[in-house]
Amino acid sequence: MAETPVNLTRSERLARYWVGWHSAVVLCFLIAPILVVLPLSFNAGSYFSYPMAGFSWQWYETALTSPVWQRAFLNSLGIGLASTLIATGLGTLAALGLSRAAFPLRGLIMPLLISPMIIPIVVVAAGFYYVFAPIGLVNSHLGVILAHTALGTPFVVITVTAALLSFDQNLLRAAASLGGNPWTCFRRITLPLISPAVVTGAVFAFATSFDEVIVVLFIGGQEQITVPRQMWNGLRDQINPAILAVATLLVLFAVALFASLNWLRMRSRKAFGQSSQ
């Protein structure tokens, strides 16, 4: 409770005490594996247990200088950026249509647009393989980009539609009454107001692509090694601490993504009040 509670009974104090400890243990369970494992990436030895043999950057050197990992990083980045770009464009456009009051067949079309989020990923991946293999899209950049784009669009559609639904239509009417044509109104009023949601959707889409391994396993073939795919290979064959170095970098990357998203949200809240999410 936010305010200092008065006259707590014994059982209430006990319950609070219990909730506190329970939560401490659970939160520990959530964060500890990450915090415990990451320091092992600085291990001078090559085993996965404490005490560490000493401090060393060697696994970072291995990870960052090995051509396989370099290619994996570049591939992941390229595929992620391309699919995010397409997903954001198509998703935003669709959200603009979906949020109009006159939109027909919403109950039919919305589930279709969200379906990449619901259908189990293995089914999707097998489906991609089944259809992409005969037309030569397996083992190609384009195939993975198209697949990741499909997986990323629901995030854009959901976040941007939510922002548009809470958007005050009077602003557009006011702008129109002041002589703005529809395009100007869109560019100067709608776009700035929904841009945080667009960026949020884009970040989600990028994160989805950057973390996706199953589709890449199915249709990436030997060529399209991405970071998660390379980690999967490492876990399957013989695990070496270079994976932990990559994992550490990925955690930092995730924290950075999240922090920038939060910063964006704070800024938009300050700039526009509560009207955007």
Place this chain on the structure above:
Amino acid sequence: MTEPAVNRPALIEPSLRQAHQRARRHESGRALLLVIPLLAFLLLTFIVPTGGLLARSLINDELPGAMPQLSTVLQRWDGQGMPPAEGYPALASELRSAADANELGSVARRLNFYRAEMRSLIFKTARNLPEQADDWRQTLIGIDPRWDEVEIWQLLKRAAHSPTPDYLLTALDARIAPQGGLETLPAEQSIYVPALARTIWISALVSVICLVLGYPVAWLLANLPERQSNRLMLLVIVPFWTSLLVRTTAWYVLLQPNGVINTLLTSLGLVSQPLSLVFNRVGVLIGMTHIMLPFMILAIYSVMKGISPVYLRAARSLGAHPAIAFLRVYLPQSLPGVGAGSFLVFVLSLGYYITPALLGGAGDEMISQLIAMQTNQQLNWGLAGALSLYLVLFTTFFYFVFNRLVGIDRLRFG
């Protein structure tokens, strides 16, 4: 709208209603236009591939494709007694043409799904086929006496029929009995029903564990002062945003026999031998709970954040015992969050692949892994399609329940 109204005197004053309807149609057309690019994109890159895979569970084109004449003959045959006489020359000539066209392998593989000896029978017969024969029936039986068995021909007849219920039945460990009618495989031979049950069981277990672990945490986060709550929230958000493979890697490293946890337990003297925590059910449950827990906490938290503390205080001031007040006033208000979290975790767990594949053992395969196995190793696309169909039906069913109860747009993460 297309021509000036003056040219159409009869329509100078269309009723207001018509004008409104026209404007509305125009509007919905424009709204639809904005969605069409995405819809078309998803149709080509997502709906067609997934639908194609699911439809594959019914398609049975190997035998009809490679041996059309035999297929027609067999489809006309009622399956009782021996097949019609023209079946034997058709089989012989089309075995040869299929072998020449390199299609015999796929036919043999298809038939082998019914019975393990069919592949060798097909290849043996094709190898020993003479150029000419007066009585193809005697010749075929001479090559292999099994061609005199009705059951072999009944299997051919089944393979000649498309669409087929075979894959859908196999995925439920059932099949059409040689005499007709359904029969289920004996328990020790069934694979897929146990796997389906296991998938549901593991998903339900993960949901319950997440609920029990997550509910009090969500309560704490929703009721602490903003600043403290935001700080603790980071402990939920950082794992949530961390790559699944990173988290699975972490557990892989932690749970090993000589990993961090076992080393710690042994050095503390709590256990004398390392516990087996990974490559078994324990590993799967720990890993999946870790990955699903943030979904549960965030879903319950977002509902609890909207519950006003006033009701609870009112109940207390009316003399309710705190436990009663919680059970009768707070808990019911938080149920939408509980439902959202549980459904979400359950639905996501049903299709889970990475964690069971990396942390599970031989007895922990979930349906996703079996689908992957059918496509990558067995190349049995029909069965993969059938398993996928059940998984998709199941998932969408629970998703619609979830959406009805909660609504997907109420979830906001990060």
